Amino acid sequence: MADEKSSQPEHPTPLRGPREGVPAKPEGKHPGVAADVAALAGGLKTTLSEFFRPVVTTMYPEDKTVRSERYRGRHYLRRYDNGLERCIGCELCAAACPVGCILVIAAENSDENRVSPGERYAKTYEINMLRCIFCGYCEDACPVQAIVLGPEYELSDTSREKFIYTKEKLLEPMPPDVEARLRASAAHPSPLPDGERGTPK
Amino acid sequence: MSLYNDPIGHWVVVTVAIALLLFVVLTATAYTVWFERVALGRIQRRPGPNRVGPFGLLQLAADGIKLAFKESFVPAETDKLLFVIAPTIAVAAAFLSWAVIPIGLWYNVQYWIADVNIGVLLIFAFSSLNVYAIVIGGYASNNKYSLLGGLRSAAQLISYEMALGLSLVPTFMIVGSLRLRDIVEYTVHWGWYNGPIPLILLTPIGFVIYLMAAVAETNRAPFDLPEAEQELIGGFLTEYSGLKFVMFYLAEYINMITVSALAALLFFGGWYLWVIPPVIAFFIKIVLFLFLYIWLRGTFPRLRYDMLMRLGWKVLLPLAIANVIVTGIVLVATQG
Amino acid sequence: MAIAIFFIAAAMAVAGAVGVVSFREPIRSVLSLVVVMLALAILFLLLSAQFVFVVQIIVYAGAVMVLFLFVIALFGPSRELARTRLRFQSWLSGLFVLALLGLIWAMLQGVQYRQPDKGVDLSVFGTVQAIAVGLFTTYLYPFELTSILLLVAAIGAIYLSRKRIDDL
CATH class of the missing domain: 1.20.120.1200 (NADH-ubiquinone/plastoquinone oxidoreductase chain 6, subunit NuoJ)
Incomplete structure (x- = not known):
């Protein structure tokens, strides 16, 4: 019974039947025509004063707004100082990716062809930038800090194929402020449980 | 001028004037759109178009090229002839008014096409044809939003045409002529002052009614219900794209310039402004009116439909009739 | 021209x-x-x-x-297409048109073409002022009577098309 009572909709205004007619307007002082005109004039004055104030638009390609230190843009694959790739082909980044935009195909390292210090390396490493949402989970998941997100956000291009970033493109030298970003990110707690994220040395 | 009296010379003058006016009005329309976008931007503290050409002045050329190369889309299952005729009527009706609008009188040369006896009435006649463009456009689009927008617009135009016409009657009564040139050149002899005066001094209420009704007639904000995006998508423009859309757009802005020019002629002394050359004075007045239009658009929210109809029928129309009666009584009292 | x-x-x-x-x-x-x-x-x-x-x-x-x-x-x-095809009506209408044209032709035989009346200034004839003077002086009573007739018709139309509250 209590449910039935609560399911009754409460009308904020009383309903009226078809023959009751429009109820009388509530008592109170209706503003006169002069007040209405004054209100309109007030609006016109406001917009005119805005007209003469300076423009606040940022002229984007020429002027850019200040980017956060921890801004996450396009990806980079890092190398060790001795030139070996950090990536060990573990595919944890691909597993962590919410949209599945990372493709990793691993291959065994051998003494003749040593690409990374570990047992395996990434033979293929591709990121589909059209799918990427720049969440940074790949970076958090990586045990060797191979994949990091850089600062660039102007990634427009002329064909869909060009948005599949290959390993060669991802291994391009990083801009210097990525290190600063990694340090800044490390200063903030990770949303993931402890131990799932490496800290820079 | 003997050139005007010579039959062949007369036709040459008229043809050249028509071609020139066509060019001037088209260019003016393009820059009105630019002016509106910049002014509206400034009201909202944006810069408006500023990329194409200096100060964005070539933006309209870019927009025009883009629209001209768009697909000329016609909805399926419609009357294709009517769909194409509607924007044609809109542009034709808008341009025809300019045949009788006097732009200025400078060194005894008249800068307009026809100086007719019934100038103002002709403008009303042409602008009343604009309803067809909107209703036919809405009907032929085969789209409920277009149809509703078209019908709304037609109702709005018919309602406000009455107030618009009646708001000007006191002016005609004072001047005693429907010829636009006579109205501009109306002179008074007040003590030491002999000369033309802005007629708003004699018909201030008529001007206020004209201003509101003219905004409604041109379907501009805050009376732009035919294109109320929240309710009707684009109204009668919903299915129009490419050059056919351009024609409707052009017609709207030509009408805007026309009512601005009429306001300048009927209430602000037309081409008379202190020592400024006539054509330039007329231009300045039109630009000020256009700014007023844009200013209103940037300030006021759109009216609800019932409010619009109430304002037209219950406020503006009785006020206009009362204005006519009072002006008549005053005229009889003062002139006998 | x-x-x-x-x-x-x-x-x-x-x-x-x-x-x-x-x-x-x-x-x-x-x-x-x-x-x-x-x-x-x-x-x-x-x-x-x-x-x-x-x-x-x-x-x-x-x-x-x-x-x-x-x-x-x-x-x-x-599409408001006709439900039934017209059978003999088109022939009948053609007949009527022919009859009407013949009538007009017969009437035109007796018409005398002439110049406008002397003393009528064609530059003033038909202007707003000329018609207004006619309507408000010579033909004032017919004009006002017509306007009353129109007013009655308008009120009648509103009365006939109004929606009664009781019917709701």
């Missing part, structure tokens, strides 16, 4: 009138009727009746036909 304009306008009027009866879609018939109105307006202007010219456009083309258009637009763009 005037002759050329007359024949163009007359041809427009006749073509529009044929369109009114021959189009299947009602909206096209209405627009044909608008063409007739506009062509008639041009013919009035050629007779130097400026005021009638403008009123023809404003009242007939601008108001009356718009109401027709309204009604048809509210019915929606459904």
Whole structure:
């Protein structure tokens, strides 16, 4: 019974039947025509004063707004100082990716062809930038800090194929402020449980 | 001028004037759109178009090229002839008014096409044809939003045409002529002052009614219900794209310039402004009116439909009739 | 020049009138009727009746036909095709047209063409001022009576079409 009572909709205004007619307007002082005109004039004055104030638009390609230190843009694959790739082909980044935009195909390292210090390396490493949402989970998941997100956000291009970033493109030298970003990110707690994220040395 | 009296010379003058006016009005329309976008931007503290050409002045050329190369889309299952005729009527009706609008009188040369006896009435006649463009456009689009927008617009135009016409009657009564040139050149002899005066001094209420009704007639904000995006998508423009859309757009802005020019002629002394050359004075007045239009658009929210109809029928129309009666009584009292 | 304009306008009027009866879609018939109105307006202007010219456009083309258009637009763009085919009516109408044309031809035989009356200033004839003087002096009573008739008709229309509260 209590449910039935609560399911009754409460009308904020009383309903009226078809023959009751429009109820009388509530008592109170209706503003006169002069007040209405004054209100309109007030609006016109406001917009005119805005007209003469300076423009606040940022002229984007020429002027850019200040980017956060921890801004996450396009990806980079890092190398060790001795030139070996950090990536060990573990595919944890691909597993962590919410949209599945990372493709990793691993291959065994051998003494003749040593690409990374570990047992395996990434033979293929591709990121589909059209799918990427720049969440940074790949970076958090990586045990060797191979994949990091850089600062660039102007990634427009002329064909869909060009948005599949290959390993060669991802291994391009990083801009210097990525290190600063990694340090800044490390200063903030990770949303993931402890131990799932490496800290820079 | 003997050139005007010579039959062949007369036709040459008229043809050249028509071609020139066509060019001037088209260019003016393009820059009105630019002016509106910049002014509206400034009201909202944006810069408006500023990329194409200096100060964005070539933006309209870019927009025009883009629209001209768009697909000329016609909805399926419609009357294709009517769909194409509607924007044609809109542009034709808008341009025809300019045949009788006097732009200025400078060194005894008249800068307009026809100086007719019934100038103002002709403008009303042409602008009343604009309803067809909107209703036919809405009907032929085969789209409920277009149809509703078209019908709304037609109702709005018919309602406000009455107030618009009646708001000007006191002016005609004072001047005693429907010829636009006579109205501009109306002179008074007040003590030491002999000369033309802005007629708003004699018909201030008529001007206020004209201003509101003219905004409604041109379907501009805050009376732009035919294109109320929240309710009707684009109204009668919903299915129009490419050059056919351009024609409707052009017609709207030509009408805007026309009512601005009429306001300048009927209430602000037309081409008379202190020592400024006539054509330039007329231009300045039109630009000020256009700014007023844009200013209103940037300030006021759109009216609800019932409010619009109430304002037209219950406020503006009785006020206009009362204005006519009072002006008549005053005229009889003062002139006998 | 005037002759050329007359024949163009007359041809427009006749073509529009044929369109009114021959189009299947009602909206096209209405627009044909608008063409007739506009062509008639041009013919009035050629007779130097400026005021009638403008009123023809404003009242007939601008108001009356718009109401027709309204009604048809509210019915929606459904094709109002005739349910039954016309059988003998087309022959009958042709017969009537022939009879009417013959009648007109017979009437025209007796018409004497002449110049306008002496003393009529054609530059003033048909202007707004001339018609206003006529309406408000010589023909004041018929004019006012007509306006009362129209008012009565308007009130009657409102009364007949009003919605009764009891019916709701």
